[in-house]
Amino acid sequence: MLLTDTHAHLYLESFAEDRHEMMQRARDSGVGRFFLPAIDSTYLPAMKRFREEFPGEAFLMCGLHPTHVGDGYEAELSVVEAELAAGGYVAVGEIGIDLYWDTSRLQEQEDAFARQIRMAGAHDLPIVIHCREAFDEIFGVLEAESHPGLRGIFHCFTGTLEQAHRAISFNMKLGIGGVVTYKNGKIDRFLHQIPLEHIVLETDAPYLAPVPFRGKRNESAYLKEVLHKVAELYGLPEAEIARITTGNSRQVFGC
Numbered sequence: 229m230l231l232t233d234t235h236a237h238l239y240l241e242s243f244a245e246d247r248h249e250m251m252q253r254a255r256d257s258g259v260g261r262f263f264l265p266a267i268d269s270t271y272l273p274a275m276k277r278f279r280e281e282f283p284g285e286a287f288l289m290c291g292l293h294p295t296h297v298g299d300g301y302e303a304e305l306s307v308v309e310a311e312l313a314a315g316g317y318v319a320v321g322e323i324g325i326d327l328y329w330d331t332s333r334l335q336e337q338e339d340a341f342a343r344q345i346r347m348a349g350a351h352d353l354p355i356v357i358h359c360r361e362a363f364d365e366i367f368g369v370l371e372a373e374s375h376p377g378l379r380g381i382f383h384c385f386t387g388t389l390e391q392a393h394r395a396i397s398f399n400m401k402l403g404i405g406g407v408v409t410y411k412n413g414k415i416d417r418f419l420h421q422i423p424l425e426h427i428v429l430e431t432d433a434p435y436l437a438p439v440p441f442r443g444k445r446n447e448s449a450y451l452k453e454v455l456h457k458v459a460e461l462y463g464l465p466e467a468e469i470a471r472i473t474t475g476n477s478r479q480v481f482g483c
Contacts, residue, residue, distance in 0.1 A: 229470045231455060232261040232477040233448045235322070235356065235383050235403055235430035238286070239264060239274040242434045242445055251282060254448035258470065262448060263481065265289045265322040265356055265383070268296040269307040287483060289319040291344055294326040294337045294358055301340055308344065312351050318481045320348040321356025322383055325369070328360040338369055345373040348380075354480050355380035357400065363391050370398045381480060384432055389418040396426050401476055405430045406438035406446065409457045420461045424472045428480065429454050 233254070243250055254262070262282070264275055266289050279286045290311045292304045311317065323344045325337045348355045357380060359366045370378070382395040385402040392402060404427055407413040419427075429451055431437075437446035438453040458473075459466040 229258045229467045230261070230474050231257070231259040231429065231451050231470050232263070232474045233259050233431050233433070233451050234263045234381060234428045234477050234480075235265055235405070236262055236433040236448050237265065237267070237435075238262060238433060238448065239271065239278040240434060243447075247278075247281075250447050250449070251285075254451070257449040257452045259448045259451050260285065261287070261474070261477065263287050263289065263318065263477070265293075265319075266291045266308075267293045267322075268304055272307075272311070287318045287481065288316065289321040289356055290317045291319075291321045291323040291356070292340055293322055294324050294341065295329060297333055297337045297340045301336055305340060305343055309347055312347055312353070317353065318483055319354045319356050319380065320344050320351075321354075321380070322358040323355060324358035324383075325362035325365045326358060326360040327362045327365070334365065338365065341366075341369050342373050345369070345378070349375050349377055352377055356403075357382050358384070359387075363387055363394075367394055367398075374398065379480060381428055381430075383430065384436065386413070386415060389421060392418070392422055396422075401426055401428045401480055403428055403430045404458060405432050405454055406436040406442070406450070408461075409438040409453060410442070411439075416457070416461060419458070420463075424462060424464075424469070425476060427458070427473055428477050429458065429469075429473045
């Protein structure tokens with residue numbers, strides 16, 4: 229059984245003390261593929277070191293996270309563009325709009341999101357979307373920037389059934405993580421109505437640890453808790469969920 233963690237920030241300092249042990253725990257839990265989303269240019273060296281340490285297991289994305297769209301975002305987008313041109317990335321992400329912490333930079337976030345969608349199109353790469361309190365805004369940009377090659381993952385999907393169908397209409401898979409195990413997560417009420425072909429699994433480590441680890445540092449080994457819950461919701465064996473969702477991740481990332 230091969231599991232794929234489609235979204236994990238394993239290069240962050242929170243794993244500095246036990247990174248290799250953490251990776252071994254993940255392998256022991258059946259996780260063999262790790263997709264690392266970017267935040268901004270300051271994290272690129274750590275991401276590249278991680279890939280060197282774990283060749284064939286770690287795959288990198290490049291992009292500017294919406295909460296890091298600040299005064300210097302033009303320069304950050306130039307870095308993204310240069311990195312994508314140099315190659316070695318499997319997606320543009322994580323990108324999107326976040327209005328939870330700050331609504332004052334909506335215009336800049338929309339601009340950064342749209343421009344990175346265009347970059348993804350130019351390099352024939354999928355996008356990985358971060359959306360928080362911004363479904364309407366995200367869908368508006370996707371509508372404006374839609375093109376035949378548009379595809380990707382709606383990371384940490386926490387919307388409604390209607391929003392799930394809207395995301396899927398843009399050729400997005402739904403990234404399902406620890407929230408599906410939460411008592412108030414809500415997506416567990418309708419997830420089984422979404423065909424499995426539209427689902428991938430993720431942790432968002434070190435964030436959003438699933439039950440029974442909620443409130444602790446998340447890590448890729450805990451993907452098995454997400455798998456267990458998704459298998460329960462669909463009424464299918466865990467091995468079948470792992471097979472289908474890993475296949476879906478290969479379809480998105482091309483590897």
